[in-house]
Amino acid sequence: MASVDIRKVRKAFGVHEVIHGIDVDIGDEEFVVLVGPSGCGKSTLLRMIAGLEQISGGEISIGGRVVNQVPPKERDIAMVFQNYALYPHMNVFDNMAFSMKLRRADPAEIKKRVEGAADILDLGPYLGRYPRQLSGGQRQRVAMGRAIVRDPQVFLFDEPLSNLDAKLRVQMRTEIKALHQRLRTTSVYVTHDQIEAMTMADRIVVMHDGHVEQIGTPLELYDRPANLFVAGFIGSPAMNLFRGLLRRRDGKAFVVTDDNLALEAESDVGGEEGQKVVYGIRPGHLRLASDAEQGLPAEVEVIEPTGDNTLVFCKVGGTIACAATTERHPLRPGERLRLVPKPGAGHVFDAAGGQRL
Structure with a gap:
């Protein structure tokens, strides 16, 4: 587990700058949600933390180590995507074990980690099934299990609940929060849904047009919004x-x-x-x-x-x-x-x- 420090980070595509020198400190074991409307830069920032996007300026540190030039596989992070990204020809066990098999880990250790993650996520009865035989919520739990098996310093979640129906989204956000309380792994979660942000986060980073508008606990943002954008965005119905x-x-x-x-x-x-x-x-x-x-x-x-x-x-x-x-x-x-x-x-x-x- 580790802190994530973002210093004066910028991102430009050609002459068009989409992230404008932002600063965010994410503490060890903290669950931080990046929230904002579409196009505000939250997913771009998450991808820069993961190393999937090159930064145009500034510095990103994970666990005190600057990772600007470190490839994604060496950053010791695990990412859960919106579209699950499961291998359809592999069963649940093999999907969850895939990263460890690539590292040629000991088969006994692989079995121990996969079964441990399956117990946490109630996936034990489904280890022999294929993704096509699972519901949307079960597939999302498999994607989270694959991340847990890696035992990373940081979890990154990129709108993981967007493809689920309303009832399942409520259930899954409770499961993700309970998972974090159990594992205490530093987590960065991206969503455009401010209800998800309010119910899940230790702290929320509200973004708009590539800027950070306010950082605080859910109730700090609700009770004392720093500006009109935060006032109108946080809270449902709106202020x-x-x-x-x-x-x-x-x-x-x-x-x-x-x-x-x-x-x-x-x-x-x-x-x-x-x-x-x-x-x-x-x-x-x-x-x-x-x-x-x-x-x-x-x-x-x-x-x-x-x-x-x-x-x-x-x-x-x-x-x-x-x-x-x-x-x-x-x-x-x-x-x-x-x-x-x-x-x-x-x-x-x-x-x-x-x-x-």
Whole structure:
């Protein structure tokens, strides 16, 4: 097991630079998720760690050793791909044992390692089967077993759950997290699904257009997003955003929206009087007002029952906002109501640069 240190790493294809000098420190035994929209550079960064892409500048170290010029097979990493990459003519045992057989390892050691990995992944009854005889989840476990058998310093996962159905994805992400807790091998996991990132990671690296926007624990990113991109990307449903001007009176701070609605902010929020800002609040921090309460006037647009919660999408002035409620309200589209923000739950961002104030 080892740390992974990424220093000022850049990647360019010809004159087009796609990774812009990023820095990430991944600690020994840590599970770090690289997350971001398609094209943000997360898979390219993972492939550079693996040695499958040459870096254009900067330095990558694994276990304290600079690996810029080290071939992939000598980096002591194991990679789990999106498409499983299993050999169809080999059974499960031979697929998992393949890398050790290439190294001419002792057959007894191969058998011990494969059977040990199979026990961890509940693959014991399937060692004699071929990939075509397995389900998608079983194939993915075989791919992980092949990585475990190698006993690497670092596991690299490149969107390994993308080909699975929704129920199986939930099951497999739990299995991968449990596997990491058992093996404690340093792991770097790439996904575009922020729910996967939130539920699996020790820390999350949020990427956008080849830059790192923020690094932190899942709850740090959720509770204190550093900028508008992170605020809108982390959390499902996404944070509600209202544009307006920052105002202060009687020791309190407010955002007066473009629709002349006053939203109270924390009194110590930064920024200048009259500055153009964006006020953000999570759907779970907006509730439906009782008859006697004041709040933001809203008109119901869409209701989405999800079981535990009901998502109520409303038109608030010129903005569509979402409130998540656990109560069963008999609402209809077009109905008028009021929304009450939770005190102290608002976030204020500079409208021009997007940074948190």
